[in-house]
Amino acid sequence: MEILNNIAADLTAMREKKPLVHNITNYVVMNETANAILCLGALPIMSHAAEEVEEMVGIASALVLNIGTLSPDWIDAMELAGKRANAMGIPVVLDPVGAGATKLRTESCKRLLGNVRISIVRGNAGEAAALVGIASEVRGVESISVAESVEDTARRLAATYKCVAAVTGETDVVCDDTRLARISNGHPMLGKVVGTGCMATAVIGSFAAVERDVFTAAVGGLVAFGIAGEIAAKVSGNRPGTFHTELYNALYAITPEDIRSRGRVKITNG
Amino acid sequence: MEILNNIAADLTAMREKKPLVHNITNYVVMNETANAILCLGALPIMSHAAEEVEEMVGIASALVLNIGTLSPDWIDAMELAGKRANAMGIPVVLDPVGAGATKLRTESCKRLLGNVRISIVRGNAGEAAALVGIASEVRGVESISVAESVEDTARRLAATYKCVAAVTGETDVVCDDTRLARISNGHPMLGKVVGTGCMATAVIGSFAAVERDVFTAAVGGLVAFGIAGEIAAKVSGNRPGTFHTELYNALYAITPEDIRSRGRVKITNG
Amino acid sequence: MEILNNIAADLTAMREKKPLVHNITNYVVMNETANAILCLGALPIMSHAAEEVEEMVGIASALVLNIGTLSPDWIDAMELAGKRANAMGIPVVLDPVGAGATKLRTESCKRLLGNVRISIVRGNAGEAAALVGIASEVRGVESISVAESVEDTARRLAATYKCVAAVTGETDVVCDDTRLARISNGHPMLGKVVGTGCMATAVIGSFAAVERDVFTAAVGGLVAFGIAGEIAAKVSGNRPGTFHTELYNALYAITPEDIRSRGRVKITNG
Numbered sequence: 001m002e003i004l005n006n007i008a009a010d011l012t013a014m015r016e017k018k019p020l021v022h023n024i025t026n027y028v029v030m031n032e033t034a035n036a037i038l039c040l041g042a043l044p045i046m047s048h049a050a051e052e053v054e055e056m057v058g059i060a061s062a063l064v065l066n067i068g069t070l071s072p073d074w075i076d077a078m079e080l081a082g083k084r085a086n087a088m089g090i091p092v093v094l095d096p097v098g099a100g101a102t103k104l105r106t107e108s109c110k111r112l113l114g115n116v117r118i119s120i121v122r123g124n125a126g127e128a129a130a131l132v133g134i135a136s137e138v139r140g141v142e143s144i145s146v147a148e149s150v151e152d153t154a155r156r157l158a159a160t161y162k163c164v165a166a167v168t169g170e171t172d173v174v175c176d177d178t179r180l181a182r183i184s185n186g187h188p189m190l191g192k193v194v195g196t197g198c199m200a201t202a203v204i205g206s207f208a209a210v211e212r213d214v215f216t217a218a219v220g221g222l223v224a225f226g227i228a229g230e231i232a233a234k235v236s237g238n239r240p241g242t243f244h245t246e247l248y249n250a251l252y253a254i255t256p257e258d259i260r261s262r263g264r265v266k267i268t269n270g
Numbered sequence: 271m272e273i274l275n276n277i278a279a280d281l282t283a284m285r286e287k288k289p290l291v292h293n294i295t296n297y298v299v300m301n302e303t304a305n306a307i308l309c310l311g312a313l314p315i316m317s318h319a320a321e322e323v324e325e326m327v328g329i330a331s332a333l334v335l336n337i338g339t340l341s342p343d344w345i346d347a348m349e350l351a352g353k354r355a356n357a358m359g360i361p362v363v364l365d366p367v368g369a370g371a372t373k374l375r376t377e378s379c380k381r382l383l384g385n386v387r388i389s390i391v392r393g394n395a396g397e398a399a400a401l402v403g404i405a406s407e408v409r410g411v412e413s414i415s416v417a418e419s420v421e422d423t424a425r426r427l428a429a430t431y432k433c434v435a436a437v438t439g440e441t442d443v444v445c446d447d448t449r450l451a452r453i454s455n456g457h458p459m460l461g462k463v464v465g466t467g468c469m470a471t472a473v474i475g476s477f478a479a480v481e482r483d484v485f486t487a488a489v490g491g492l493v494a495f496g497i498a499g500e501i502a503a504k505v506s507g508n509r510p511g512t513f514h515t516e517l518y519n520a521l522y523a524i525t526p527e528d529i530r531s532r533g534r535v536k537i538t539n540g
Numbered sequence: 541m542e543i544l545n546n547i548a549a550d551l552t553a554m555r556e557k558k559p560l561v562h563n564i565t566n567y568v569v570m571n572e573t574a575n576a577i578l579c580l581g582a583l584p585i586m587s588h589a590a591e592e593v594e595e596m597v598g599i600a601s602a603l604v605l606n607i608g609t610l611s612p613d614w615i616d617a618m619e620l621a622g623k624r625a626n627a628m629g630i631p632v633v634l635d636p637v638g639a640g641a642t643k644l645r646t647e648s649c650k651r652l653l654g655n656v657r658i659s660i661v662r663g664n665a666g667e668a669a670a671l672v673g674i675a676s677e678v679r680g681v682e683s684i685s686v687a688e689s690v691e692d693t694a695r696r697l698a699a700t701y702k703c704v705a706a707v708t709g710e711t712d713v714v715c716d717d718t719r720l721a722r723i724s725n726g727h728p729m730l731g732k733v734v735g736t737g738c739m740a741t742a743v744i745g746s747f748a749a750v751e752r753d754v755f756t757a758a759v760g761g762l763v764a765f766g767i768a769g770e771i772a773a774k775v776s777g778n779r780p781g782t783f784h785t786e787l788y789n790a791l792y793a794i795t796p797e798d799i800r801s802r803g804r805v806k807i808t809n810g
Binding site: 037039042047052060244 | 680759
């Protein structure tokens, strides 16, 4: 399948080029997302001070913004960094953690989406719904149910913000204005470790650092992360602590051949 | 034993209801406490911005405040969140990390205890002593010795702040104005991993989210966490890194039957 | 070898005295550095509020400053803490994470080095070069190449700031104005886990808390941490998640005899 070949090639390119991925992310997952990026083959930078984010973005190949433990000064820094990324032409990935749970989260995301050209938004169905004003039930940072199908919400999100929408759940949906991918990689144990959604976003950012087509980068990140989850689950069984450790092992061990042979993607016209 | 049956039933209820537990906690253990809550069966939210904490508390079933890496703006947010929790009638659990080590810590705790109705305070003997003005020797965030017995300090803490006092050590003591429990679950390896005290507090918060009697919730949290420590120690031996991983596995695997058969609690009149 | 005997004795002293090591460090590695300190045998404190750092330093035996996710208010607190440490005569260890990557980082380090008497600076070659104005290539927080030899950069760093310079890489170099040590312990897997440089600095701080000769403390920290990396790599192979866990196990298990038999240090006149 062509997209899997491209993703496999991106993984090889990432490990050769070791691109810098700049993250302004939440306190809970800072270590976890940095290790996910490093294990896969890129180089993480974590930096949030308004005084340096623009300069730091200047040496990066992708920027990941994650509002998981947001405060107004961090959102300011995210906007500064995002504008610099836009000026440089590098991709910006947004993880709208908990959008819909509080006004601050929903409005901060909308502000970032309004003032920065975001390439990819990666969230769960509830977060995606909140960003496009669709009724949904969320519980904190978990999505319970959304009034329309995940595909429709993803399409609406992509159309509203002219971005790639990556909406994760049992089946992940990635779409832009012309294409829609359904990805069925992954494992339920990913729901038993805090921050795996944030790690998926960071992995998408790592692919975006080497892949010009941001749709392919989003699919690539979710395929690679999902396969890593499957590999980790096989060795760790029903043990979330062990699974967490094995997830890093799997991100480090995953090969381009794994992408080609285990990737499960269906692409249709959007 | 009746209280063990209640705790076992609370564990089942927690896994069915998956209550949201809102944490305003320290940077060092944010990931660890969130994973402890998730592994056991509840859902963690981490959020600290004054601009959103009241709204976030509004969807939670319990609030955990932990001053481990406090700064004045975080204490302000804790107070806002605590008052909202009081208005809603959900329990507030306080972990006074390092009370007694600096004036800021002792006074911030007293301010929270004065302005917010705290249901449960979980600390070591030195922290408890600092909050009631008893002489003690602390070393940073470790308790060395206290001028009176742990039971007396716990009783004094409970009486002073009209709360449940949960004072942990070799034997944990939990008391309110009429009951006192001695819990002898746990394992010395818990002292070899950073943040296990904070994790115990978070687990107490998870029980408080489903158990109306906060005394039972405090005992339940310490029994469940202590048993998890025992299970983890059995597989990991003298290896703190492995023990840390196994602690999550054990929190995930622990059953109501484990609570009933392995819980070691003695209750007397306060 | 005399220095290895001294380091072995320091390890024993650390485990007996359990000195407090105060860290003002970055969000990414706070948990990791605290656990490294605790596993080895000292007691970590993490505290950053300007309102309490001086008081907290007052009970510590060493201070570790790490600018990994710096912001101006944290640098202010580092300076306050550093001056108090100077007044008390306890050692201050600086980790200039990412110096050279942004002006804020380079200048913040120079400010700290100007206003606080720093005992030991532990960084990679690129960071060291940035602090003494030598041309180098850095990528974010990674050092790629430096215009002069690591030994020359280390000597220049030590001379410029009248400190012990500990410059880590394939071979670690530690020097003051009269001595230079080359340490060849360590393992490439240390480069596959985020924050192992920061952990090495924290371990140096733990040695500095019990060893008056700061040159020996710096060598001791790198020898002990390097040996722990070797032990961890032997059991974990090519798996960075497992290696991360085993690193804590190894720091906990390492013996004075391991230091004497496995330490690989060559000392020459500076």
